[in-house]
Amino acid sequence: MPLAPQMGMVVAFRLVRSLAPAMVVTRFAPSPTGYLHLGHAASALCGWEAARSAAGRFILRIEDIDTTRCRPEFTAAILEDLAWLGLLWEEPVRLQSQHMSDYSAALHRLEQLGVLYPCFCTRKEIAAEIANAGHAPHGPDGPLYPGTCRNLRAGERASRMGSGLPYALRLDVAKAAGLTGSLTWTEEGQGRIPADPLKLGDVVLARKEVPASYHLAVTVDDALQGITLVIRGEDLFHATHLHRLLQTLLGLAEPAYKHHILLTNGAGRRLAKRDGAVTLRALREAGRTPAEVRAMAGLPDKPAMAQPI
Numbered sequence: 001m002p003l004a005p006q007m008g009m010v011v012a013f014r015l016v017r018s019l020a021p022a023m024v025v026t027r028f029a030p031s032p033t034g035y036l037h038l039g040h041a042a043s044a045l046c047g048w049e050a051a052r053s054a055a056g057r058f059i060l061r062i063e064d065i066d067t068t069r070c071r072p073e074f075t076a077a078i079l080e081d082l083a084w085l086g087l088l089w090e091e092p093v094r095l096q097s098q099h100m101s102d103y104s105a106a107l108h109r110l111e112q113l114g115v116l117y118p119c120f121c122t123r124k125e126i127a128a129e130i131a132n133a134g135h136a137p138h139g140p141d142g143p144l145y146p147g148t149c150r151n152l153r154a155g156e157r158a159s160r161m162g163s164g165l166p167y168a169l170r171l172d173v174a175k176a177a178g179l180t181g182s183l184t185w186t187e188e189g190q191g192r193i194p195a196d197p198l199k200l201g202d203v204v205l206a207r208k209e210v211p212a213s214y215h216l217a218v219t220v221d222d223a224l225q226g227i228t229l230v231i232r233g234e235d236l237f238h239a240t241h242l243h244r245l246l247q248t249l250l251g252l253a254e255p256a257y258k259h260h261i262l263l264t265n266g267a268g269r270r271l272a273k274r275d276g277a278v279t280l281r282a283l284r285e286a287g288r289t290p291a292e293v294r295a296m297a298g299l300p301d302k303p304a305m306a307q308p309i
């Protein structure tokens with residue numbers, strides 16, 4: 001049976017769902033784990049231009065929830081690079097690390113629905129189980145979690161948790177999808193797309209060292225900030241299947257989506273920090289102008305700077 005509205009839903013989420021923004025609201029949400037590169041610039045400019053051309057709003061969010069990898073100097077560099085490119089955004093900038101209570105509230109809501117379970121498996125144990133099985137369902141990013149801890153008895157779960165074993169909180173996707181019923185989303189230029197959250201398996205929504213996953217935090221943040229159009233790279237297209245499920249479970253408003261193509265290097269691989277993609281800082285130090293970098297990112301026209309969005 002599809003999920004019915006719940007009276008115990010977090011007040012903030014009820015308010016967000018009741019809002020009906022009359023304008024386009026986009027965002028750029030980088031993680032401060034390194035310096036921005038040209039691919040980041042393309043995504044930021046795409047969102048900025050979509051808001052500007054519609055007389056809408058552009059929001060900058062810093063996704064620094066993983067405090068083991070994110071560094072404040074990279075946050076400062078992000079602001080500097082985007083300002084150098086000519087982008088304007090609303091203040092204050094939302095830092096995820098300062099809003100843990102929002103993600104805790106969402107996790108509590110999911111616990112109330114009975115769609116979370118503790119998983120005590122290590123990555124090594126999961127890999128071994130998949131290897132021993134000889135096959136495993138695959139998702140967009142590889143083999144899916146085999147569900148080892150999904151059916152543990154309540155007593156066993158309590159015993160393991162009480163013993164201090166580390167664990168993650170996973171979403172029972174099949175059970176959750178049973179509550180919501182069929183889902184779709186609007187993809188700009190394509191219309192309604194059927195959502196199939198099962199293809200991502202029982203994803204992790206929180207760990208001890210990172211109390212909220214990307215999937216949970218981005219879903220909550222987009223709703224709380226009133227984002228109406230999520231513009232991001234096509235590498236995150238499949239994540240939308242899961243995000244629509246979380247939005248419905250939490251009673252959050254549904255934005256539209258636009259997944260743009262990714263910039264690639266000479267070898268045809270998408271630009272990435274881990275592969276040493278040339279940073280905006282390096283381009284600036286090499287004498288490139290903001291106009292040249294915007295052109296390299298695919299948006300040659302200089303943004304209008306007269307009025308902030």
